[in-house]
Amino acid sequence: MLKSRGLLAAVLAALFLFVAVKTFLNHSTNVENARSSTTIGGAFELTDQDGQQVTEKDLLGQPSVMFFGYMYCPDICPTTLLELTNWLKALGADADKLNTIFVSVDSSRDTPKQMKLYLSSFDPHIRGFTGRVTQIRKVTSEYHVYYKRVQLDGGDYVYDHSALIYLMDQNGRYVGIITPNEHETTAIGKLRGLIK
Amino acid sequence: MIFLATTRSLTLALLAFAVICAGPAVAQQIKAGDLVLDHAWARATPGGAKVGGAYLTIKNNGTAADKLLGGSSPVAAEVQVHEMAMNNGVMTMRPVEGGLSIPAGQSVTLAPGGYHIMLMQLKAALKQGDKLPVTLQFEKAGKVDVTFDIEGVGASAPPPGQMDQGMPGMKEPMQMKPGQKM
Numbered sequence: 001m002l003k004s005r006g007l008l009a010a011v012l013a014a015l016f017l018f019v020a021v022k023t024f025l026n027h028s029t030n031v032e033n034a035r036s037s038t039t040i041g042g043a044f045e046l047t048d049q050d051g052q053q054v055t056e057k058d059l060l061g062q063p064s065v066m067f068f069g070y071m072y073c074p075d076i077c078p079t080t081l082l083e084l085t086n087w088l089k090a091l092g093a094d095a096d097k098l099n100t101i102f103v104s105v106d107s108s109r110d111t112p113k114q115m116k117l118y119l120s121s122f123d124p125h126i127r128g129f130t131g132r133v134t135q136i137r138k139v140t141s142e143y144h145v146y147y148k149r150v151q152l153d154g155g156d157y158v159y160d161h162s163a164l165i166y167l168m169d170q171n172g173r174y175v176g177i178i179t180p181n182e183h184e185t186t187a188i189g190k191l192r193g194l195i196k
Numbered sequence: 197m198i199f200l201a202t203t204r205s206l207t208l209a210l211l212a213f214a215v216i217c218a219g220p221a222v223a224q225q226i227k228a229g230d231l232v233l234d235h236a237w238a239r240a241t242p243g244g245a246k247v248g249g250a251y252l253t254i255k256n257n258g259t260a261a262d263k264l265l266g267g268s269s270p271v272a273a274e275v276q277v278h279e280m281a282m283n284n285g286v287m288t289m290r291p292v293e294g295g296l297s298i299p300a301g302q303s304v305t306l307a308p309g310g311y312h313i314m315l316m317q318l319k320a321a322l323k324q325g326d327k328l329p330v331t332l333q334f335e336k337a338g339k340v341d342v343t344f345d346i347e348g349v350g351a352s353a354p355p356p357g358q359m360d361q362g363m364p365g366m367k368e369p370m371q372m373k374p375g376q377k378m
Binding site: 073079082083085109114118119120121146150154158160179181 | 239241245247274285289290309315348351
């Protein structure tokens with residue numbers, strides 16, 4: 001009786017160990033796969049709010065903060081741009097050490113001229129990038145940004161889009177994100193960390 | 197005669213007081229049938245923007261549900277009720293199909309991050325400090341004229357859990373001073 005109980009305990013322990021090791025291995029593999037398949041950031045060609053051609057190379061040398069959206073968005077986009085404005089103010093002179101960029105996913109409506117006018121309502125550090133449909137497809141693909149045009153009744157259209165703020169280092173490598181509901185103190189802390 | 201003069205000055209003083217109380221800082225409350233509309237405000241639009249968002253609280257004191265269907269405004273070609281939602285970091289915005297329900301005995305607040313009155317094809321920019329006239333269309337209460345106070349660009353209602361700090365639409369956007377320590 002005692003012997004069989006000991007055997008049962010041993011079998012159970014072995015089973016537990018097997019499951020634990022297998023779970024650990026699976027997890028490690030998943031993390032590894034995730035890392036290799038989600039390199040955020042890469043090459044792009046766009047036009048800035050002054051009509052100048054820009055590529056990823058123009059951002060190298062200092063860290064970048066990037067947000068993707070469109071100007072026909074009354075909610076999250078002006079909210080985020082106002083938050084960025086407040087955070088950049090909080091950084092003071094350090095705001096000069098960041099590239100802060102609003103990338104439009106709305107190729108046909110958001111022209112460089114329109115973006116310049118729109119961004120004049122926010123912090124002057126914020127630059128606006130737009131481009132042709134293929135160029136926007138390329139940059140959003142590089143940054144793993146989801147966006148989808150949705151037609152409304154009456155001819156207007158809106159976009160579903162990722163509302164994350166991407167933080168990239170001075171070499172154009174992905175560092176992290178700021179989420180839409182992130183606390184202001186945390187967000188400013190992340191920007192400060194990026195500049196260091 | 198002296199009594200009359202005193203009464204008159206008292207009336208004037210009361211009138212002046214009433215005018216101060218009804219100043220622009222206090223959002224106008226509107227009653228329409230069973231509905232009470234309050235804290236009507238809109239966001240100022242960034243330069244060249246063609247869309248704007250307006251917000252308010254609608255309370256239904258009746259015993260039957262009503263629906264906010266949409267509306268019209270002299271400054272926009274189209275006025276719709278939209279819902280913004282976040283799913284896994286993706287923002288979606290859609291017209292509320294069939295109208296926004298205002299259940300009996302309940303209050304519905306339209307605020308950034310949720311429901312908004314979407315002003316499309318704006319004919320003029322919405323400027324902070326100005327008023328925005330909108331005629332809202334309800335299923336039961338019918339047409340209701342509402343004047344929205346225009347707040348700052350990207351102005352925000354307090355997030356859930358911070359409601360005690362102020363009513364939606366009454367909060368100024370947070371401004372940080374350069375170099376301010378966190």
